[in-house]
Amino acid sequence: MIARTPEPPYYAVIFTSLRSETEQDYAATAERMLELAQNQPGFLGVESARGADGQGITVSYWASEEAIRAWRVQAEHRVAQQRGREEWYRAFRTRVAFVGREYGQA
Structure with missing residues (x-):
């Protein structure tokens, strides 16, 4: 699904990852993180995809x-980040980008 974001400017957090073989609690935690993010002030939307090879990209959009920063230090999110580093991801990279313009078709 394509996130419906407001007119720029806003920010995008791009999380690219390679999953490990561990599945324990991953899906439930991912659902919980989405629920928490959606209730976080400044959250604008999210888009996510994962390939059969375990590579995934999640882009979350933020007002500022x-x-x-507030999302990054949210308590439950911090726990999930730690589990990600220790259990769920073989590798990952987080990038933060400024979105100055957008265009497309509905």
Whole structure:
């Protein structure tokens, strides 16, 4: 699904990952993180895809860098981040980008 974002400017957090073989609690935690993010001030939307090879990309959209920082340190999110580093991901990279313009077709 394509996120419905407001007119720019806003920010995008791009999380690219390679999953490990561990599945324990991953799906439930991912669902919980989405629920929490959607209730976080400044959250604008999310898009996510994962290939059969375990590579995934999730892009979350935020109103400000302050909103991103607040999400980064949210207590349950911190626990999920730690589990990701220790259990769920072989590799990952997070990038933060400023969105100055957008275009497309509905």
